[in-house]
Amino acid sequence: MSATTTEGRPAPADASAAAPRQGPLANIRVLDLTRVRAGPTAIRQFADWGADVIKIESPQYMEVSDGWGGLRDGPDFQNLHRNKRSLTINLKDPRGLAIFRRLVEQADVVAENFRPDVKFRLGIDYESLKAINPRIVYASISGFGQDGPYAKRPGFDHIVQGMGGMMSVNGHADNGPTRAGIAVADVAAGLFCALAVMTALLERASSGQGQWVQVSLLQAMISMLDFQAARWLMNGDIPVQAGNDHPTSIPTGVYPTADGWINIAAGEQAMFARLVKAMGCEELMAVPEYSTEEGRSEHRTALNAELSRRTREHGSAHWLEVFERGSVAAGPINRMNEVFEDPQVRHLQVAQTLQHQTLGAIQVVGQPFQLSRTPSQMRSVTPLRGEHTDEILAEAGYSEQDIAGFYADGVI
Template structure:
């Protein structure tokens, strides 16, 4: 990857990526896709330290998370390796890490150490529970945080017990919040000329993403409970059976429910005193939902979707992943983007979900092999070929 091919609104930004597993790489991917020079710093092969993925480097998850990066294999436990890292920090804009909170201090790569080298540095730390406090040293895993933050208590059917979300929502949420925080710090730096330490935890991100459910407790003292596929308050909003599967309907608002009744050819439902108000429908959901299910079972999913679209009723199919990427709107939006992999041939990864009219994101390269760009990166810092070879021979890179 050359400077010429690396374009975009963040092409002037250099990120040193010490992150691993998911939350950290999710953050850094936001910079890589928008043109930043992201240097993924990994332990050399001889140290037998993985990125948390074992032998799955060519797998879809690793490739999707680490595209558009360069890789430098560097032993940070070796004084010579630490010297190289400090040299890189001199010209870096961002350092991102998600080690356990104490590890950065033990390695000598904490914020206070690095800001003495580069006062403009924005240093991003993602942890499970925060950089300090009673839980700071606990291992932070998405599944654990989903439970601790309350998500599992409001997910699933009441008779099924706690239920985790089907994606790593705490990891991804923390990564995206961290990217936004780093962007904010970079913008502030334009005024102050100073960097700062950005801190995000999975626990904080997950609680923030609970949003209105968390606000119900803070404002009203209400403890939200599991509502299955129903919306907690707006009914009917949920999953309904059809002749050949299931569909989603969202018609809790008064005008939308009226249109739903018209599309179902059941205007009497709107006149029923149990269902003629939003509050009544929420209170009487166990009576309304079976009635709606009896009706929706009479036609196929496609027929109902067409009828609801014609009647301006919010509804949609419940797709498997193959159906998601076959959907005409998803294809139109270009959410699957191709990349050429040297071993796997053409592969597809998930595109960025937002666009900029003048400076769009770019998918330029697949995830790098470990240390693929070590010589290139060090040469760019002024190291001679002989010096680079000595570092390689000593196992530093």
């Protein structure tokens, strides 16, 4: 639970731990109503690139969590909500709603991932806020869309992986439908939402008008199917589970070694030629069944058995060195600790360090892209619930007396 003062206000964090806010989005203010994963994934893109992101939460006494219960100091929550300020408001109180509406006047983006009907009940839907600020870009993430037969269903990543086709092509057929080991629908929806909001902001620069951005987990999941979806739409092919093999490009998959496993990707003709040369089995190129990309895909079981018999003769390090010299696409299969110990990952500075007020030094996952002049920032850890309430309300023009009264009445 967050530390609080005797007045019920959050105890301030060490201000020296936060760097000044700057970056390419420093002139953008986001009111963040999102919860759980998809929405916070979207808004993290703004927070890391300098936007003033105000995370709006319910007051502590309402006992409404962000969807993570008591795990605010856990790795997931800390990774999702860094670089934000936190403001508590009871949006069901007319005075709390008035505070929110005042903030909308000076905001650029409002983001929410409630069930579609909730925003209308609260009076914070796009049309209501557009009347206050026509330039507002309003982002909504839902499980299945803002309308339609499934609109009111609760949307969860696991459910959408199944409905969106992912589980029908993932894993081994013998094991049945298999979910991905990451929240692929949630994360994809969040990233698509961020891209959509950026697009709307870019358009606003010429039109002067905001708009309503809508993203669903279901649409994001289907979009992520990419070529697998296109195979059905264009050719009527229904993709099946291919295990660790590529659906069409063979040999691409996982191969056993004397001490573990490695990945090889050599389906393309020139790459396959380099593979068999590096392995000393160039005679495989002369086998009619393996001489073309189509043939290798059709006869994948026999070809994989041939290659696996050879890869088992030496350890993973041996083969990776051989393939490196031969310009063959291959790589280790790392556990999470090995991922972050990898020299290239260290060079790219994927892990970023922040100083937490109670946990000490923590590491989070940094941005996956770089800008040469305006890099992303890891300025501050996830705020305490309501940590910046006084500061934000003062900026909005409320007096100390006003703020004290809000606390006393449970408005904030």
